[in-house]
Amino acid sequence: MSLRRVAAVDCGTNSIRLLVADLDPATGHLVELDRRMEIVRLGQDVDRTGRLAPEALDRTFAACRQYAEVIRSLGAEHTRFVATSASRDAENRDEFTAGVVSILGVEPEVITGDAEAEFSFTGATRELAESGLATPYLVVDIGGGSTEVVVGTDGVEAARSVDIGCVRLTERHLVHDGKVADPPTADQVAKIRADINAALDLAEETVPLSRARTLVGLAGSVTTVAAIHLGLPEYNSAAIHHSRVPLADVRGLTTRLLNSTHAERAAIPVMHPGRVDVIATGALILQSIMERVSATEVVVSEHDILDGIAWSQV
Numbered sequence: 001m002s003l004r005r006v007a008a009v010d011c012g013t014n015s016i017r018l019l020v021a022d023l024d025p026a027t028g029h030l031v032e033l034d035r036r037m038e039i040v041r042l043g044q045d046v047d048r049t050g051r052l053a054p055e056a057l058d059r060t061f062a063a064c065r066q067y068a069e070v071i072r073s074l075g076a077e078h079t080r081f082v083a084t085s086a087s088r089d090a091e092n093r094d095e096f097t098a099g100v101v102s103i104l105g106v107e108p109e110v111i112t113g114d115a116e117a118e119f120s121f122t123g124a125t126r127e128l129a130e131s132g133l134a135t136p137y138l139v140v141d142i143g144g145g146s147t148e149v150v151v152g153t154d155g156v157e158a159a160r161s162v163d164i165g166c167v168r169l170t171e172r173h174l175v176h177d178g179k180v181a182d183p184p185t186a187d188q189v190a191k192i193r194a195d196i197n198a199a200l201d202l203a204e205e206t207v208p209l210s211r212a213r214t215l216v217g218l219a220g221s222v223t224t225v226a227a228i229h230l231g232l233p234e235y236n237s238a239a240i241h242h243s244r245v246p247l248a249d250v251r252g253l254t255t256r257l258l259n260s261t262h263a264e265r266a267a268i269p270v271m272h273p274g275r276v277d278v279i280a281t282g283a284l285i286l287q288s289i290m291e292r293v294s295a296t297e298v299v300v301s302e303h304d305i306l307d308g309i310a311w312s313q314v
Contacts, residue, residue: 151207
């Protein structure tokens, strides 16, 4: 089978991302032509209102129009658009669907947490077979609204999506009168920890977390923690991909982020403006998972659900 050029769009609670790539099914190689991200905060206030906010839809549709032009210019043969936690929870998701169809010509698939986990696992582990890392893997995808935990080796053995994400928990516990606590109080942090631990208890009912031998972390919270750990002067995907961050360093960074102000977090060179207010919660989720499974380090992957969505098209 010859190379196939596809486009994959992953629309989550915090960000919308695009990958256009050439896939070689015979070798399992993915050649990236364009990969980009926009922070659109589609899940703004969904946890509180149950609806997608008009301004959040406007931001998302603006990004979709940019992506449509990229897809057309690169000549992708097929596009798959996957929407995750925020749109899954919203009462007015039909409005979101209609807007995407009118701009991109494809209907967004509001997938289940299990399907999200399958894509994340495939994207993260397809290239790890030759790495020598111990299996089974525990793939953890920390999103804006939910976190997927997946255990498997050659494929998914058990997966669970739980409603802890950096945006959801930040809005639930740290936002009052439209402002984010800066920095949060010890009581607020304790409440976030309690939610995380309750969600991990739920995940362990179906996913044998303790069986995992290698922890693989995905998505913006994890890659940002890795970038800070590496001391990068600017975000460098190649340097971050397959880097390893020890638990002690994750703990130190989490403490630093939780005790910092908005201005201090924004001044970190690798910090995307859209992550400034939610990165501390994302780091705390990562730390809590590492402590739960006694992981000494996390292997960071830049290949994730987006790559899995691309591979699903061959």
